Amino acid sequence: MVRIVSDTSTMYSTTQANEAGFTVSPLSVTIAGTTYREYDEIDSKTFVSIIQQGHMPTSSQPAIGAVEEVYRSFPGDQVLNIAMAHGLSGTYQSAVAAAELCEGDADVTVINSRTLCGPHRYMVEQAVKMAKENKTLEEILERVNFLVDSAKSYLIPADFGYLRRGGRLSPLVAHVGQIAHLAPVMTQTDDGTQLTIASVRRGFANAFKYVKKALEERGIGEGWRIYITHGDSPSSAELARKIIGEAFPFTTIEVLPLSPAFITQGGPGCIAIQVIHD
Numbered sequence: 001m002v003r004i005v006s007d008t009s010t011m012y013s014t015t016q017a018n019e020a021g022f023t024v025s026p027l028s029v030t031i032a033g034t035t036y037r038e039y040d041e042i043d044s045k046t047f048v049s050i051i052q053q054g055h056m057p058t059s060s061q062p063a064i065g066a067v068e069e070v071y072r073s074f075p076g077d078q079v080l081n082i083a084m085a086h087g088l089s090g091t092y093q094s095a096v097a098a099a100e101l102c103e104g105d106a107d108v109t110v111i112n113s114r115t116l117c118g119p120h121r122y123m124v125e126q127a128v129k130m131a132k133e134n135k136t137l138e139e140i141l142e143r144v145n146f147l148v149d150s151a152k153s154y155l156i157p158a159d160f161g162y163l164r165r166g167g168r169l170s171p172l173v174a175h176v177g178q179i180a181h182l183a184p185v186m187t188q189t190d191d192g193t194q195l196t197i198a199s200v201r202r203g204f205a206n207a208f209k210y211v212k213k214a215l216e217e218r219g220i221g222e223g224w225r226i227y228i229t230h231g232d233s234p235s236s237a238e239l240a241r242k243i244i245g246e247a248f249p250f251t252t253i254e255v256l257p258l259s260p261a262f263i264t265q266g267g268p269g270c271i272a273i274q275v276i277h278d
Contacts, residue, residue, distance in 0.1 A: 002131045002140060003074045006124045007062055007091050009084035009116040011229070011259055013039035021128045023070050025062035027091065027261040031055050038260040047260040048232040048268045059261040061091040067098035071106045078137050079108045082124050082144060086112045087193025088265075109137065111144060114192030117262060118227020118254065119151035119276035150277035152218065155186040155195065156207045158233070158269030183207035204236055204271065208243040211273050215248070222250040223278050229256045231263040231270040240271050252278065 004022040006012075016039075017024040026037040029047065032055040036042035051057060071079055081099070086092035092112050099108040113120045123144050130140045185207050187198040198214070201207040220226070226244060230237035237255050245253055258272065266272065 001077045002137050003077045003079045004124060004127045004131055005070055005079060005081045007084050008038050008259055008261065009091065010121040010124050011117060011256055012121070021132060022124060025067050025070055027062060027259070028060045029057050029260045029264055030060070031057040036260070042260055044232050044257050044260055044263060047263060051268055057264045059264040061089055061094045064094050064098045064101070067094055068101050071098060071102045071108050074106070077107070079106060080127060080137060080140060081108065081110045082113050082120070082127060083110055084116045084120060085114050085192045088116060109141070111141065114148050115151040115153060115274070117229050117258065117272055118256065118274040119147070119153065122225060122276050123147045147276055151274065153188050153272060153274040154198070154211045154214070155266055156183050156204060156271045157186070157267050159267040185210055205239060205243065208240045208273070212244055212247045215275060220251065220275050221248060224251050225276050225278050226251055226253045227256065227274045228253065229258045229272045231258050231266055231268045233269040233271065236269065236271050240273060244273065
């Protein structure tokens with residue numbers, strides 16, 4: 001039997017994942033001197049409210065020992081870990097290290113999703129569906145690898161300061177961008193390991209229109225899925241859904257709140273627009 005495991009980049013809590021038929025190892029966030037397992041011990045709205053009190057968060061990947069324990073809980077089964085993008089988190093490295101510790105005791109395959117959040121969630125859901133249909137590991141890997149190659153992500157932060165702290169913008173550029181109400185549009189590099197600036201637009205609406213045009217140029221349409229995820233900013237997410245939806249009326253669009261660990265990177269109010277082949 002193939003067992004699917006992953007992490008909370010999928011935007012599933014441990015309970016929700018168990019109910020859906022797979023297992024996640026939670027990422028952790030630390031804020032105001034306390035460390036929480038995201039979803040299980042803190043939700044995004046509470047997390048953002050603490051940030052707004054003036055506290056800066058950090059995040060960390062699942063502990064190697066915890067991931068190893070998950071692997072060892074499925075003796076005799078094949079385990080497939082579809083991990084968050086290598087380079088954007090240490091989660092993939094932890095998944096691989098835990099698999100090496102289990103060598104000879106557990107049959108583990110780790111795959112780098114090269115993405116996170118919406119597309120990552122869909123890959124795992126598809127893998128779980130196929131596992132329930134008793135598909136082989138090879139069949140599941142073929143499907144997941146196809147999806148990996150199709151995914152594309154854009155991130156629009158509301159706060160330039162998070163990009164500055166992450167080393168992606170100089171303090172001067174971040175300051176000018178913030179006071180001029182500019183919206184940077186970040187995208188993943190082709191290998192998925194880094195975020196880079198694709199464009200800078202005045203305001204969220206213009207940033208969303210830039211992404212809409214970029215998706216049109218990629219040939220996105222029927223047969224694709226679009227995820228719009230937000231850092232506790234449902235109104236901005238709804239604006240993005242409206243602008244994107246007008247261009248892709250026959251495409252499935254799902255709007256979801258981001259996890260605390262991703263908000264740590266993108267900042268409160270950030271919007272991610274992501275696509276993956278259906």
